[in-house]
Amino acid sequence: MRVLVTGIGGQDGFYLAQQMLHQGHDVTGILRTRAVPLALSELQTHSSQLQLLTGDVTDRDFLRSAIVASAPDQIYNLAAQSHVGESFTSPVPTFEVNTLAPLYLLELIRQIDPHIRFFQACSAEVFGENPPAPQTETTPFAPASPYAVSKASAFWLVESYRRSYGLFACSAILYNHESPLRDESFLSGKVVHAIARILQGRQQTLALGNLDVQRDWGFAGDYVEAMALMLEQEQPTDYVIASGQTYSVGEFVEAAFGYVGLDWRQYVVVDAKLLRPADAQLLRGDAGRARRQLGWQPRLDFQMLVELMVDAAIKQSKQTALSAALGES
């Protein structure tokens, strides 16, 4: 099988490409810039079945040429402006990448080859600030941020093209999913990398925003398995992909600091500038449909995820310090 993956430079892109290559498929990935992330470049060295294209997913002609050149059986649209907070300051680019690009892809599939199966990464943010919990595929949308509205719009476009043109197109309503590839613009990456620097004596405090909001956190490697399963079904539909377990930001922080024997209260300060104009209070997904129809369930629980990320951040920080020391000597 041939698959085309937009946003292959992100964490989901990496894990999905790794899985697809492992299963023997040909993968064409779209990167925004020529800089290939380290993990992806290692994957590329070990596989001749991975091709990378550089281009902008908001450029329809580029997308057309990528689809024609790769002739995919499946397209996974993982490219996104995925920072909820940033969408308040950059709403237009958020919409261009998160809504216009999937619309282009759906149109191109319809025109070039309607048999191509399409996956769209949607977000639990569509449920808004105070949804009933747990949320399912039938929970009403009430998107609060420009990011959430952009993802909700893409969701309805997928639904519309599925109904109107019979495309095999699906959205996954993805809850927070993390990995050692998460950077510091996300809460989990920010916390674990700060811990690594604190242990090395290179950082004394960690400024965070809202500690009370609750999220349903899972491992990105588990979530890409659900994506692939969705496109293997007989009928296309949308799925909630979540762990079903909810922890507050404060609990994430406490678990991560506690794992290395530190008391988070001695390091964390709340900075009002990091609070968002609107923030979902409690996200907890019910992935019952995915469990029943896809046979999917996550392997890593919250504590395992926290430990995996802290261990990787410490290892990375040691390597950085070693390279710096070697560079100096």
Ligand SMILES: Nc1nc2c(ncn2[C@@H]2O[C@H](COP(=O)(O)OP(=O)(O)O[C@H]3O[C@H](CO)[C@@H](O)[C@H](O)[C@@H]3O)[C@@H](O)[C@H]2O)c(=O)[nH]1
């Ligand atoms: N990033 C960040 N978040 C913070 C901080 N302090 C507190 N938070 C809170 O920590 C929570 C998690 O923030 P993020 O890790 O940035 O993720 P998110 O906004 O919940 O969005 C993620 O999950 C969505 C699905 O639920 C995804 O759609 C989205 O792309 C992203 O991966 C939010 O409530 C945010 O306000 C901070 O310093 N930085």
